[in-house]
Amino acid sequence: MPNNTPSKTGWGIVPLVTIALLLGPVTAGMIGTILPAFGGLRPGGGGGFSLQAWREVAATPGLGTSAWLSLKTGLISTFGAIFISLLLVAGWHGTRAFRAVEQALSPLLAVPHVTAALGLAFLMAPSGWLARLGSPWATGWQRPPDLLILQDPGGWSLIAGLIAKETPFLLLMMLAALPQARPAERLQVALAAGYGRVTGWIFAVFPNVYAQLRLPVYAVLAYGISNVDVALVLGPSTPSMLSVQILRWMSDPDLALRAPAAAAALLQLGLVIIGLALWRLAEAACGTIGRRLLWRGIRGANRRDDLARGIGLTLSIAAALAVIGGLVGHLLWSFAGRWRFPDALPESLRLRTWARHGQEIIDVSAGTLALAFAAALIALVLVIGCLEAEHRRGRVMGRGGLLVLYMPLILPQITFLPGLQILLLQTGASMGWLPVLIAHLVFVLPYVFLSLAGPYRAWDARYATLGAALNASPDRVLWQLRLPMLLGSVLTALAVGMAVSVGQFLPTLLASGGRLPTLTTEALAIASGGDRRAIGAWAAALTLAALMPFVIAVLLPRVTYRNRRGVLDG
Amino acid sequence: MADTGLQLRDVRIATGGRRLIDGLSAHVLPGDVLSVMGPSGTGKSTLLAAITGTLQPAFTLTGEIFLNGRDLRPLRPQHRDVGILFQDHLLFPHLSVSENLAFGLHPKTKDRKTRIAEALADIDLAEFADRDPATLSGGQRARVALMRMLLAAPKALLLDEPFSRLDAALRDKMREMVFTRARDLGLPVLMVTHDLADADAAGGQVIELG
Numbered sequence: 032m033p034n035n036t037p038s039k040t041g042w043g044i045v046p047l048v049t050i051a052l053l054l055g056p057v058t059a060g061m062i063g064t065i066l067p068a069f070g071g072l073r074p075g076g077g078g079g080f081s082l083q084a085w086r087e088v089a090a091t092p093g094l095g096t097s098a099w100l101s102l103k104t105g106l107i108s109t110f111g112a113i114f115i116s117l118l119l120v121a122g123w124h125g126t127r128a129f130r131a132v133e134q135a136l137s138p139l140l141a142v143p144h145v146t147a148a149l150g151l152a153f154l155m156a157p158s159g160w161l162a163r164l165g166s167p168w169a170t171g172w173q174r175p176p177d178l179l180i181l182q183d184p185g186g187w188s189l190i191a192g193l194i195a196k197e198t199p200f201l202l203l204m205m206l207a208a209l210p211q212a213r214p215a216e217r218l219q220v221a222l223a224a225g226y227g228r229v230t231g232w233i234f235a236v237f238p239n240v241y242a243q244l245r246l247p248v249y250a251v252l253a254y255g256i257s258n259v260d261v262a263l264v265l266g267p268s269t270p271s272m273l274s275v276q277i278l279r280w281m282s283d284p285d286l287a288l289r290a291p292a293a294a295a296a297l298l299q300l301g302l303v304i305i306g307l308a309l310w311r312l313a314e315a316a317c318g319t320i321g322r323r324l325l326w327r328g329i330r331g332a333n334r335r336d337d338l339a340r341g342i343g344l345t346l347s348i349a350a351a352l353a354v355i356g357g358l359v360g361h362l363l364w365s366f367a368g369r370w371r372f373p374d375a376l377p378e379s380l381r382l383r384t385w386a387r388h389g390q391e392i393i394d395v396s397a398g399t400l401a402l403a404f405a406a407a408l409i410a411l412v413l414v415i416g417c418l419e420a421e422h423r424r425g426r427v428m429g430r431g432g433l434l435v436l437y438m439p440l441i442l443p444q445i446t447f448l449p450g451l452q453i454l455l456l457q458t459g460a461s462m463g464w465l466p467v468l469i470a471h472l473v474f475v476l477p478y479v480f481l482s483l484a485g486p487y488r489a490w491d492a493r494y495a496t497l498g499a500a501l502n503a504s505p506d507r508v509l510w511q512l513r514l515p516m517l518l519g520s521v522l523t524a525l526a527v528g529m530a531v532s533v534g535q536f537l538p539t540l541l542a543s544g545g546r547l548p549t550l551t552t553e554a555l556a557i558a559s560g561g562d563r564r565a566i567g568a569w570a571a572a573l574t575l576a577a578l579m580p581f582v583i584a585v586l587l588p589r590v591t592y593r594n595r596r597g598v599l600d601g
Numbered sequence: 602m603a604d605t606g607l608q609l610r611d612v613r614i615a616t617g618g619r620r621l622i623d624g625l626s627a628h629v630l631p632g633d634v635l636s637v638m639g640p641s642g643t644g645k646s647t648l649l650a651a652i653t654g655t656l657q658p659a660f661t662l663t664g665e666i667f668l669n670g671r672d673l674r675p676l677r678p679q680h681r682d683v684g685i686l687f688q689d690h691l692l693f694p695h696l697s698v699s700e701n702l703a704f705g706l707h708p709k710t711k712d713r714k715t716r717i718a719e720a721l722a723d724i725d726l727a728e729f730a731d732r733d734p735a736t737l738s739g740g741q742r743a744r745v746a747l748m749r750m751l752l753a754a755p756k757a758l759l760l761d762e763p764f765s766r767l768d769a770a771l772r773d774k775m776r777e778m779v780f781t782r783a784r785d786l787g788l789p790v791l792m793v794t795h796d797l798a799d800a801d802a803a804g805g806q807v808i809e810l811g
Contacts, residue, residue: 425657493687496655499678500685501705501753511704515695597694597735 042423045416049476050435052413056451056473057439063450063457067293072457074286084290088298091291093270098302101273104186104266105256105306108193112251115194115350116202118343121232122336124214128344133206135351136199141526141577142354143534145551146570147196148264149558150357153364153566155188156181158372160360166373175372182267189265189272195353196261197251201244202347207485208243212236229339230331234321241314246433250440252310253303257443260536263555273299274445281449281541286456292449300446307441358574364567384564392550392572399533399549400576402464406471407528407580410479414524417480418487419509422495427488436477444474444537452541467547470538471531479528486520487513516598519588526580533577550576604670606630607652607757607789612664614647614656621647625664627808629757629789634780636800636807637793643811645793649759652791653685654678668757668789684755684788686779688762690746692734698745699730705753716752724748740771747779751786758783760792764799776802 066072070081088094123129139147154160158175166172181188214236221231241248262272270276273295280292331339364370368379385392421427448470455466490513498508514521536551545552550573557565592598607629614622621644629635637645650656652666655678666673673681692701702717710716721727724744734742743763750758763779764772780803783790792803800807 425659491691492655493689493691494693496650496653496678496685497687497691498704499655499681500653500683500750500755502679502682502707503704504677504679512693516693518695592695594733595695595735596733597692 042416042420045413045420046428046432049413049417052469052472053435053439053476056469057442057447059454060447060449060451063452063454064293064296064447065450067290067450067453068297070290072453074289084294087291088294091276094273097270097273097276098298100186100267100270101256101299101302102306102309104190104193104262104272105252105254105303106309108190108197108255109248109252109310111190111194112197112201113248115198115343115346116205117233117237118229118339119202119347120205120209121229121237122340122343124209124232132344132347132351133202135355136202136347138578138581139196139199139351139354140203141530141581142196142358143530143551143573143577144196144258145260145264145534145536145554146361146574146577147354147357148192148261149554149566149570150360151188151192151195151353152181152264152357153360153563154353154356155191160356160375163373163375172373181265184267184269186267186272189262189267191353192261192265193255193258195350197255198347198350199354201247201251204244204247205240208240209236211243212239225332226330227332227336227339229336229343230329234325238318246437246441249307249310250437252306253441253443256303256306257299257445259445260551260555264558273302274443277445277449278537278540281452282545289449289453289456293453296443296446296449299443303441303443303446358571361567361570361574364563365571367564367567384568388565388568392568395548395550395553396572396576398547399551400529402468402471402547402549403529403532403576403580406468406475406532407479407525409468410472410475410528411483411521411525413476414480414483415487415514415521418484421488422492423505436480439473440477448537448541452544455542455544463543464547466542467539470542471535474535474538475528475531478531479524482527483520483524486517490517518591518598519584522584522587523581526584529580530577533573604667606633606669607635607791608665608667610665610667612648612651612662612666614644614651614660614662616660621660622651622810625808625810627791627806629791629805631787631789632784634783634790634792634803634805636803636805637791637810638795638797638800638807639793639810640795645810646761648810649685649761649791649793652681652757652759653683654681682754682756683759684750684753684757685759685761686746686750686763688764688766690739690742690766692737692742692745692749694734696734697730698726698732698734698737701734701745702749702752705749707754720748720752739767740775743767743771743775744778747775747782751782755788758788758790760790760794762794762796763792765794765796772798773802 063072068084070079070083119129119132123132152159156162157178157180162170162172162175214232217235218228218232221235222228226234257274259274259278262275266272266275277292277295277299280288280295363377365384366380366382367377368381368383370377451466451470460466494512494516495505495508498512503511533549534551536555539547539549539552550569554566554569554573557569588599609625609627612622612625613620625648627635637648639645647656647660651662652673654673654676656662668681668683673683693704696704699717699721702720703713706713706716718727718730721730726741726744729737729741734745737745760779764775767775776799780790790803792799794800
């Protein structure tokens, strides 16, 4: 018989299991990184304290440039993404244009980083779509120019790619934080005091929004500094981002290179900590400057306001077009017959690419989706358990819980995943699908939680009181009232989890020892070959795999509840 | 007969050092209505949560709550036989009208379908069995909510501002219907409201909070 105290029903155990699943692999990975960096866990056995690994890292040519590049990329891309989403929300929230841009950007959240990066590469390359559209009438180019646009040594194409991909994320996080800041009322007050829309919004609404935006921003910053998947496609190669150099060491058949990889992974963590510290300083500085401007009575009205709004709308449309254009480009290339430069479109459409790669793509897609479904389903069960335990205890998770959730998102993947692989190798554990599943869960769980927690907590608890008054046990209330009423949100959380899993590169690669091909790892492997048609087909399949669960999550409740208007509206 | 009805003895509810209910005692006999009045924020809904057993842990409750001689406090909410009606009616939006009624019916009830058909006819909604609750009018929803609660055979009925969302003409009809049925079934009724007309229509004892 169920009881109402979680400790007696077993519900209390679910949050503990979830925390263990989040922190266990992270802790193990950190141990597996720290030990080899200081002479432990040597491939041939033996050990003892040593700084040899650090000397090897220090002797790597271009190390300083790599480190600087990583920091610069992370800071500028995060600032750029916030800048665009802030100007858009401040200048346009509540307007029809805003809703249109929001609807264009939201689905892009599910697009894996790798496809977005590959799409952008296709747009911006010297032989890419933008060059084709402008040639030869504007540029005079009859052949692709010999320019280093992609993978430029300054990392600017990488920064552009990260901005395009992270803007939708920060925008949606900003919107989620918005209601508590009462934006409409506050903006009204600011406008009445003569402020421009953007300035008024930044002064009156943004500080409250940012307080809730902090953890997502830190996650974006950490990812910008330390990511591997986007950097492999758009980042410079000599020298590369530090994270890419670590992966090169980790992928080397020479096991002795695991030690410098581990040391560099700790250096990478240091870079993220420096980045976060610099960001915090900048937050404080912005606060001070903002207060100064406020005292000076700056209003930012009229022309300045129009300018700020124009920039915000233009840049966010550009970000959306960059990602969408890339996706269309993938699809087109995968069906392209002959496609000469500078033609804007292929001469003909053929099925040849799909005939050649189709079978393999289907096989890999099936494995990828099965893995994604397993990870997302496990995460969903755990998250529902956590939220239900919270409900039955009558106590909402505190700040500590939120930090645990964000831990795997802020701690760089490239810092603790190599350690996980080193541990797996050392203990002789198999590197099959189970370690991959566990590694995926670490990243799927937080997103499933963040997706479901809002709607789950917002469910009217009076239904539960009513259910109990109708003699229903808490379990019956959960199964027959709460979950059916939250079907749409539950399916969306499942889709979010699947999209996160489908897009994982490093956890798949490192936890499987490179032996479990998924759409993401294959797309990146094929990307280095440079066959545009094959890249297009694999990237299109990857995007489809990430988006399909969302389509089901939107359609299924509409079919199930086609005669139950109250569920869909509420 | 001193044991019958709903008895509250020196009920105190506090949260974070603030006293919401400070020593409330009352005895509601079967078929009687006790009206608890007071502006919002005086702990009316909290008092109801104490009786249904859904008080949040942040609140501390002392005192005794007995229903027909049975101590309610150690019992889980689903075993207290206390019914409740809210102002929003809260029909389950994913279930049809008849499924809403069936939700509270005891699983061992014989001829469930007949019982539900009779219940629907009883509230003049015989044709509405398969309807989406979202398509019902306010008055129809109120009737379904009442019947759903009564089919669960409660031994007491709590009303949380149950008539405040209905328009004036409908309000009189619903008051009449709820109080008559409760009296016929011999249910003690505890109603919280801020509308004096509700208390007048109920015609029982009145307690002011706050």
